[in-house]
Amino acid sequence: MNVMNDSPRRKELTRQAAQLFVQEGFDRTTVRMLAQEMGIKSGSLFHHFRDKQEILAAVIEEGTENALSIARAALEECDSDPEARLHAMARAHLATLLTDRNAHVVALYEWRRLDGQARAHLSHLRDAYEALWETVIDEALAAGVIQGDRFLVSRFVMGALNWTVRWYDPEGERSPEDLARELIAMLMSPRA
Amino acid sequence: MNVMNDSPRRKELTRQAAQLFVQEGFDRTTVRMLAQEMGIKSGSLFHHFRDKQEILAAVIEEGTENALSIARAALEECDSDPEARLHAMARAHLATLLTDRNAHVVALYEWRRLDGQARAHLSHLRDAYEALWETVIDEALAAGVIQGDRFLVSRFVMGALNWTVRWYDPEGERSPEDLARELIAMLMSPRA
DNA sequence: CGTTTACACTAGCGCTTGCTTGGTTGACCT
């Protein structure tokens, strides 16, 4: 068994698994379907992953790590203007939601299928990401750019953004930039 | 077979099914688990429902119908002030999300498990509900109470509200009324 | 050169799944 490394082969298999998980859902995706998609036999799958659960964890882990690094990069690229930072975070969030769409949809829908161990590990990653949001929102609150309860505002914003995976069509006429701009405009306080 | 009626027995079974679907997810909930929860044997289940899918459809149908009627009642009870109507809708939405929590969680998470026929029927119900929101948002836009793109605003609002099922704790210190007030405040335009 | 390693295969075990079949029960109606 070759389990628990992160070979490029495994990365690719993970990407393909994500697609199937989105199409069929985790439980309905059989190891035989996964193997076929990957061009191998079902038995060979367990050379790369300890069990089916681990494939799910790998998918979610990759998506969340990408989200985190994209958000960090976006924040570093902009100055300390609170509104600009809010905007950067919204844009970064929508960007991952598009490029790693499969992984994020899986994370949203199949989180509960994770066993305790994987859940604990991935919760940490997710918390780190949400902490980024809360920092930026705190800055905006302190500057008076937005108003309200920091906890509620951040939850509402995350909800609005994550919900986009259910209706947003990348081929449509609205760009991710449009969404980000509109969302921030919605948040902004009277005179800021 | 007794299929497709809406006897009180079936209503009760549907309610219990909703709870299990939330706990375990649709796919992981076996007909044997459902039967046990209902106090009957697995075979007897198919006296009330044609197949497992139909149980899912029944759960979602009930939740959506309740949401629709609660929202309609809430709108009838308030005058034509756009802000009050927004507020009433938000309160009604959170109210169903609490009283029919199980059904709505199932609707959010297991929608894709519906087959084409059930999906078509239930899409109609859901569209009717969303149309209610869009009307109220249009009124608020026309009155200048809020600003922005009607499509995006309504999607953002629905996202923020539906996302609450993932974090809101009814036992906590924040009331649904608090959430509704905060959300509407977040939407409101500079001078209105 | 011989050994190890990575990756894949075949074959199938043991179990669970959704659902069917054929029959029983007891309340109700005429």
Next chain:
DNA sequence: AGGTCAACCAAGCAAGCGCTAGTGTAAACG
């Protein structure tokens, strides 16, 4: 008393499930 009917049960089928065991093979390594 005889008939109806919803509600339930016992038993089990066919299919599919995750996963394992044991083997083959070609490249990489000492």
